[in-house]
Amino acid sequence: MQEEKTRGKWGFRFTPVRLVMLAISVAAILVILVRLTVGLSMTNMNDQWPWGLWIYFDVLLGVALAGGGYSTAFIVSILKVDRYESIARSAMLTSLLGYLMVVLGLIVDVGQWFNAWRPFISWGHHSVLFEVFLCVALYTMIQLLEFGEIATEKIFKKYHKYFVASMPVLLIIGVTLPTLHQSSLGELFYIMQGKLDPLWLSPVIPICFLLTSFAVGPAMIALETRLAGRALSHKPDIPVIRSLIRISGGVLSVYFVIKMVDLVVRDQIGNMFAGTFASNMFLLEIGAGVLIPIILAFSKAAATNAGQIWFGCMTVGGLVLSRFNMMTGLGGYMNASGASYFPAWTEITVSVGLVCIACLLYLFIAENFSIVGAHGHGVEHKRKHKVDVPLQDTTTIQA
């Protein structure tokens, strides 16, 4: 009886940083409400730049950075590498929140948002976007169900056993779907023949998108465990993250080779050094975002706290650049007509606000459910690390 009560306790600590994030979130929600009623005239998107910050940032980046969910699910739950278990839940939660923000971002971006369900009925099965739509929608639902396994440890406990039983199926579908749509997000651009800069326009775009989204998973975990660790007073597990970083480095090496072979085959290798804005951005993307992380991953630095943070920043930065460069690669063509685009304050507010909402939700869930450092599916979870302040309640009852 007593245990039930303490377990059911809810809490959320308000720190100055969190209050700022809350304020930005509220501002973003207000902008979103206005946008949904008055249309897209409040943005700087135009006929030459039909896709703006919301697509490149919220959708492309959101989906890619949430890739940590499926890459860890693959490593931990399918390959069953147990030593990574301690980070599985936080990676999954980040992924779930990432996707929820992507879906919200998409609804804000599309003109007839009330029609967002339409493709479920009216199948444009020839469109790459159709696949992205189906997979993202289904995967978000799968992730919600996966989270159900965690949530039912605290609320609606009698359903917990059903969630535990369905986890294998959810996990397998939950790795298959992201593999498909991570690559399809890249393939979206392949129809823009002659518009996208030849440095990026390649038949291997889907493979590039898939590999980078997989590789960024450990980098996100390396950063996220530090950030969440600070907020939740949880120490990162350096050896575990180190071996994850090695996997990431391996994937990035494969990616680098594919990218170079692709450039040679398409006879574009010389264009890398053309000195144009696009080619410089390309060099930056490959140099700072791929080569440096590979070197860091296989050096001794990967075993240090600072080295892991650097690896995380460089890899995530490289991914941000690689997705942003889809915009760079198209920008040359779009601006040639005399058009230009820079996001309006409304667009920036919504994009930043969505990140804040995700962070706040993460903190709230991490403080109220068993996420950080939790072990195993369901019933028994021992906490490996001593956790103080906010998680006190849960730890005491578990002890």
Place this chain on the structure above:
Amino acid sequence: MKKEERAKKLSRRSFVKLAGGATLAGTALGIAGFPGLAQAANSAEDGLNKSNAVLVDIPKCIGCESCTVACKVSNELAFNQQEQAKTAKERAEEPGKGLVSGTWTSINLYEPVIKGETVRRFVKNQCFHCHQPACASACFAKALYKTPEGPVVYNQYLCVGCRYCMMACPFDIIRYEWEQAIPGISKCQMCVEKVEAGETPSCVSACPKGALKYGKRADLLREAKERIAAKENGVSYIGDVFGEKEAGGTSWLYITDVPFEDMRFRTDVTTKPLPSYTENYMKMTPIIGVSWAAILSGIYIFTHSKNSKKKSTESDQ
């Protein structure tokens, strides 16, 4: 007759879709996808010649803009004062070549210098109505479709508003109703009702100089080549018909005596139909998805059985 045929084809397609919906989403994609794509490939060449088209003879155009007015009137599009105030030359220099939401066609004036002499040419600008449209292929809600008669038609009822069609369009023709609370796209519908009823599109009917000609695409293509060869009225045409091969062939064809690139035509556009770049990928996806899921299940079963054995031996000790 034609309408019935189309309805039949559509209902067959939706039946396949329904049947597919009962099975796994991935498998269903395969079932619905294959017959549709195969059908499209076989009839592509055939359909291209049978469909209707418009031939634009650029040297014949005097820039009277009867066509643009006729378009506004017959499609009940509002006249926009700001747009009205622009000259044909200003429109030609705009990023959007004079096309904005609610303006489906524009007449633009180009003044290239040919052999030391400035020449004035008016170009009518509107949707090219590709035979295999990138926009329709890119649409994930089937809000855009090509009719067998020629027009590429938009149905706002199904539109989600993702604007992928705009990104995919090789000629950058599609405009968005940015100022509307509930926006849709805006583009020439080639007077689809008239065309289906066997009539001529409004702009063509309005042209007083015969710069526009409507008919079967195969006939118009032949005529275009004849005009080029005959140097009709002393005009020395350039050898190519724009739209014959561009983006896999379009329903609007252009002939000119001034290089197309001097009049902002996208002459570097691919001659391969744009949907063909992504349709193989979409064909492969369900197969890859199902096999990947099978591989994952295999690994899962393997790793978990091995693990449970290990655990049980541990507990025995």
